[in-house]
Amino acid sequence: xxxxxxxxxxxxxxxxxxxxxxxxxxxxxxxxxxxxxxxxxxxxxxxxxxxxxxxxxxxxxxxxxxxxxxxxxxxxxxxxxxxxxxxxxxxxxxxxxxxxxxxxxxxxxxxxxxxxxxxxxxxxxxxxxxxxxxxxxxxxxxxxxxxxxxxxxxxxxxxxxxxxxxxxxxxxxxxxxxxxxxxxxxxxxxxxxxxxxxxxxxxxxxxxxxxxxxxxxxxxxxxxxxxxxxxxxxxxxxxxxxxxxxxxxxxxxxxxxxxxxxxxxxxxxxxxxxxxxxxxxxxxxxxxxxxxxxxxxxxxxxxxxxxxxxxxxxxxxxxxxxxxxxxxxxxxxxxxxxxxxxxxxxxxxxxxxxxxxxxxxxxxxxxxxxxxxxxxxxxxxxxxxxxxxxxxxxxxxxxxxxxxxxxxxxxxxxxxxxxxxxxxxxxxxxxxxxxxxxxxxxxxxxxxxxxxxxxxxxxxxxxxxxxxxxxxxxxxxxxxxxxxxxxxxxxxxxxxxxxxxxxxxxxxxxxxxxxxxxxxxxxxxxxxxxxxxxxxxxxxxxxxxxxxxxxxxxxxxxxxxxxxxxxxxxxxxxxxxxxxxxxxxxxxxxxxx
RNA sequence: GCGGGUGUAGCUCAGUGGUAGAGCACUUCCUUGCCAAGGAAGAUGUCGCGCGUUCGAAUCGCGUCACCCGCUCCA
Numbered sequence: 001x002x003x004x005x006x007x008x009x010x011x012x013x014x015x016x017x018x019x020x021x022x023x024x025x026x027x028x029x030x031x032x033x034x035x036x037x038x039x040x041x042x043x044x045x046x047x048x049x050x051x052x053x054x055x056x057x058x059x060x061x062x063x064x065x066x067x068x069x070x071x072x073x074x075x076x077x078x079x080x081x082x083x084x085x086x087x088x089x090x091x092x093x094x095x096x097x098x099x100x101x102x103x104x105x106x107x108x109x110x111x112x113x114x115x116x117x118x119x120x121x122x123x124x125x126x127x128x129x130x131x132x133x134x135x136x137x138x139x140x141x142x143x144x145x146x147x148x149x150x151x152x153x154x155x156x157x158x159x160x161x162x163x164x165x166x167x168x169x170x171x172x173x174x175x176x177x178x179x180x181x182x183x184x185x186x187x188x189x190x191x192x193x194x195x196x197x198x199x200x201x202x203x204x205x206x207x208x209x210x211x212x213x214x215x216x217x218x219x220x221x222x223x224x225x226x227x228x229x230x231x232x233x234x235x236x237x238x239x240x241x242x243x244x245x246x247x248x249x250x251x252x253x254x255x256x257x258x259x260x261x262x263x264x265x266x267x268x269x270x271x272x273x274x275x276x277x278x279x280x281x282x283x284x285x286x287x288x289x290x291x292x293x294x295x296x297x298x299x300x301x302x303x304x305x306x307x308x309x310x311x312x313x314x315x316x317x318x319x320x321x322x323x324x325x326x327x328x329x330x331x332x333x334x335x336x337x338x339x340x341x342x343x344x345x346x347x348x349x350x351x352x353x354x355x356x357x358x359x360x361x362x363x364x365x366x367x368x369x370x371x372x373x374x375x376x377x378x379x380x381x382x383x384x385x386x387x388x389x390x391x392x393x394x395x396x397x398x399x400x401x402x403x404x405x406x407x408x409x410x411x412x413x414x415x416x417x418x419x420x421x422x423x424x425x426x427x428x429x430x431x432x433x434x435x436x437x438x439x440x441x442x443x444x445x446x447x448x449x450x451x452x453x454x455x456x457x458x459x460x461x462x463x464x465x466x467x468x469x470x471x472x473x474x475x476x477x478x479x480x481x482x483x484x485x486x487x488x489x490x491x492x493x494x495x496x497x498x499x500x501x502x503x504x505x506x507x508x509x510x511x512x513x514x515x516x517x518x519x520x521x522x523x524x525x526x527x528x529x530x531x532x533x534x535x536x537x538x539x540x541x542x543x544x545x546x547x548x549x550x551x552x553x554x555x556x557x558x559x560x561x562x563x564x565x566x567x568x569x570x571x572x573x574x575x576x577x578x579x580x581x582x583x584x585x586x587x588x589x590x591x592x593x
Numbered sequence: 594g595c596g597g598g599u600g601u602a603g604c605u606c607a608g609u610g611g612u613a614g615a616g617c618a619c620u621u622c623c624u625u626g627c628c629a630a631g632g633a634a635g636a637u638g639u640c641g642c643g644c645g646u647u648c649g650a651a652u653c654g655c656g657u658c659a660c661c662c663g664c665u666c667c668a
Contacts, residue, residue: 009662016661021604021618027660033641034659097664155596202666223668258594258665265668272668344667354667365667453668471629479629501625533628540628549627567627574628 008360015360015466016263018482022542024048024462024492025264037260037268039455044542047492047523049271049458052328053250055489056273056452059324060248066304067246067275068239072227074252075208078218083383084226084376086203086219097192109194111182114139116193117147120173122155135177135193137186147191154190204254204268220254225449228276229376233388243390243445244304244313246277250454262361264455271454277317278445280392281374282309283410283438288398310350313448314371318353321367321450325355328457329487334358334464338365347424348375357460366460367452374444381444389442396441411435461490465543484543485572488592494522495588496539496547502528511550514566514581518548522588536569545571546588553578 019025023042029035041049060067081087095109118135138147152169180186185194204220207213221227228247235247250273260266285292285307292309293299301316308316318337325335338354345352352370356363381388399407411432418425426434437443465484488494495518499511508528515526525544527535532549539547549567556563565578568587579587 013661017604030659032658036659253668255666255668259663261661261663266666267668270668274668352667368667451668456668481629498627500627503623503625531625531628531630533630535629536627537629547628552626569627576627 008362011360011466012263014468015462018466018484018541019045019263019462037257037266039264039267041458044492045458048461048486048490049454051490051492052454052457052461053271053273055328056324056454057248057250059327060246060275066241066244067248067277068235068241070228070231070235070247070249071251072224072231072249074221074254075206075218076221076227076230079383080226080230080380081203081219081222083379084229085379086222086226095194097187097190097194109184109186110188111184112137112139112186112188112191113181113183114142115179116177118173118175118177119151119171122152122169122171137180137183137191137193139191150191154192202256204256222255223253223274223451224249224251224272225274225276225451226376228274229380230384232276232278232377232380233386236390243392244277244279246275248273248275250274262359262364264459265359265361265364267455270456272451273454273457274449274451275317276376277313277448277450278390279308279310279313279448280395281438281443281446283414283435284392284395284443285309286410287402287438288395310371310373310446310448314351314353314369317369317448317450318355321355321369321452325366327487328461328490329485330357330460330464334460335366336363348372357456357463359460359463365453366456367450369448369450372447372449374446376447377444388444389437390445392441392443395438395443399439399441402439407435407439461486481537481540483540483571486543486545488545491543491545491592492523493525493539493542493544494546494592496525496527496535496544498526498532498535498547498549499528500532500549500551506555507550507552510554514548514550514584517581518585518588521585522592540571543571546591547571548579548584554581 016025020027022044024045026040026042027034028038028040057069061069078087115138116135117138118133120133136147136151138144148171151171155169186192187194203222206218206220207216208218209216228249232247235241251271252269253272254269257266257268260268264270280288282292289307291307293305293307293312295311295315299312299315301312301319304313304316322335325331334357336356336358338356340349340352340354350371350373352368354365355367355369357366377388380386414431414435415428418427418431462484465486467483467485468480469483471479471481484491486492497511497515497518499507501507511526511528515524518524525539527538529535536547547569549569551567552558553562554564554566562578564581566581566584567576568579568584569576
């Protein structure tokens with residue numbers, strides 16, 4: 001992620017301000033001084049979000065026949081979060097560096113040796129001063145001056161502009177307080193002394209039932225995906241789906257973020273749109289089709305093929321999601337990709353691609369598309385002690401025709417791969433047991449997980465659409481105009497309907513007629529106040545792509561040719577055309593669908 | 594949580610101890626002939642909140658809350 005500069009911060013402030021002023025996004029609980037890290041969507045924001053939600057749901061379910069939907073509860077049995085690993089990884093003990101407030105996991109501190117130096121504070125000649133005492137570790141072999149220089153740099157970095165340049169900072173009351181050997185009380189990078197270990201729980205806790213004891217603890221889900229895994233068996237048994245297929249879900253998730261920031265980008269309550277797409281393990285593909293299709297630069301990813309393994313399915317979903325972003329106006333000019341390296345990847349993930357958007361505050365993640373193997377289902381199978389396997393008849397029949405030698409070759413190949421993993425690899429007994437189930441047609445599907453943030457998507461749409469330009473007004477004075485250039489599909493209001501003048505009852509009556517015609521089918525806005533130019537400008541500012549104006553020609557003043565025609569004005573070009581009222585609805589519906 | 598910054602009308606901001614202001618927006622009326630038009634009138638504030646200093650606080654002090662920028666993240 002790139003660092004934001006001043007102008008991009010200003011750009012962001014303008015967007016935040018517009019969002020509040022025009023009813024897209026408000027700070028939550030503002031009349032009570034707000035509530036950190038949560039936001040409310042106003043009338044236009046609610047429409048925008050709903051349009052995005054509908055676009056995603058349509059693309060995932062209605063336009064495909066291999067994905068079904070789910071709408072699971074936010075509260076679930078806490079055992080789910082033990083199985084998924086969230087209880088452990090979201091509740092680490094953290095320690096904080098006194099010097100920089102950088103945090104480290106308490107169990108990740110390397111032992112260090114050296115001399116401990118304590119300070120009473122720091123100051124500079126410009127009047128900046130801190131009385132916070134701190135101490136730091138002078139590592140064995142480190143020169144005292146380079147050590148002090150480092151402290152000054154860290155202090156300056158942490159104190160911001162007020163502390164001025166690092167070299168102007170004076171360290172106060174230096175005192176040698178002792179020698180330590182193999183101490184885990186100093187930050188590995190900064191050398192600053194670490195404070196006491198504190199629990200750091202990212203999951204929001206609550207209690208189920210009225211007694212509110214420790215036995216009643218439950219969590220607000222930190223992601224929606226786990227509900228899909230937990231309901232995998234029910235969906236399988238009730239909807240006649242066959243691998244490969246997907247289950248998708250839209251819903252709220254909650255994380256106790258330490259530092260919510262960048263407007264709605266990192267919030268404590270947010271909405272996710274997640275798909276778990278279940279596929280056959282590569283070994284099953286190999287048994288059925290002889291081999292797994294290999295990816296190459298010119299591979300055709302447009303139509304899924306039966307011999308695709310996880311790699312092609314993963315790449316397919318990256319492409320599908322890219323096409324989705326294009327369809328809502330986020331094209332290659334604002335989208336970037338980050339393919340995670342082996343070091344980035346969680347131990348259970350095989351590959352993960354982040355789809356990033358160029359926000360004013362930096363290029364940051366909209367969606368992650370992970371190939372997660374069978375980790376989640378196997379965890380839930382283990383913890384719930386319920387069989388979550390899929391029975392694949394085609395696989396069973398294909399395996400029957402396999403010779404014992406080819407079966408053993410597959411086992412040996414897998415054994416070698418597991419051995420290469422070292423300690424995390426499966427034992428020979430485990431591998432043989434797994435293949436025994438596989439040859440009988442049973443397996444836990446592997447999964448490709450495209451997981452998108454709805455609030456982030458809405459924010460990206462707003463940032464991409466935001467445009468300001470200067471234009472001279474009637475008096476020649478330069479004024480700033482704001483336009484949200486939304487794709488018509490996502491725009492909260494599709495069309496504005498205006499009588500040219502409001503003091504002519506015939507114009508007003510006709511305009512209301514047109515409004516009534518469009519209103520049941522499209523999100524419309526009727527406006528008869530102020531001058532026509534101002535009304536156009538108001539709608540530009542909230543991104544309304546079309547405006548319809550009823551004038552004297554509509555009433556037949558210029559003859560029958562123009563009677564019952566209106567002006568259709570296009571937001572981005574400002575161009576106008578005459579359209580028959582009877583053609584209006586089909587024209588507009590086509591343009592916004 | 595720590596450091597820095599900010600908090601005055603719906604918005605953008607001015608106001609350094611002495612009667613709370615401007616521009617835009619808004620409401621009503623008149624006018625209106627396609628891109629923030631003109632005229633008239635009008636409404637709008639616990640100066641983020643609390644406590645203190647003072648004859649007197651938007652202004653000074655302390656506390657507190659929220660937001661922004663950095664530090665931990667990955668929807």
